[in-house]
Amino acid sequence: MTIATALAGELPLALFFLGVARRILVRMVAALHRAQGGDGPPPRLRDARVLAHPVRPSAAAWDHWDPLGEDPDAGTAEDTSA
Numbered sequence: 081m082t083i084a085t086a087l088a089g090e091l092p093l094a095l096f097f098l099g100v101a102r103r104i105l106v107r108m109v110a111a112l113h114r115a116q117g118g119d120g121p122p123p124r125l126r127d128a129r130v131l132a133h134p135v136r137p138s139a140a141a142w143d144h145w146d147p148l149g150e151d152p153d154a155g156t157a158e159d160t161s162a
Contacts (some may be wrong), residue, residue, distance in 0.1 A: 086087035105125055123129070 103124070106122075109125060109128045110122040112128075
């Protein structure tokens, strides 16, 4: 019964949602391509530049990251405009 449920219900549903996700991604890549002023047809999903960015920032980016959001270049002088 479990195999029949998987073959008749879950696999077709999974294929349907994969198709929907692919259509969304294709349209997103096409919209980004147009927004960036790209010439010609949009790239294929595997060639899309937006999907090729690194997931984690480089080590140099982590050196300048401040979790409190404070500006390291800001002076310590108080505001005397009041």
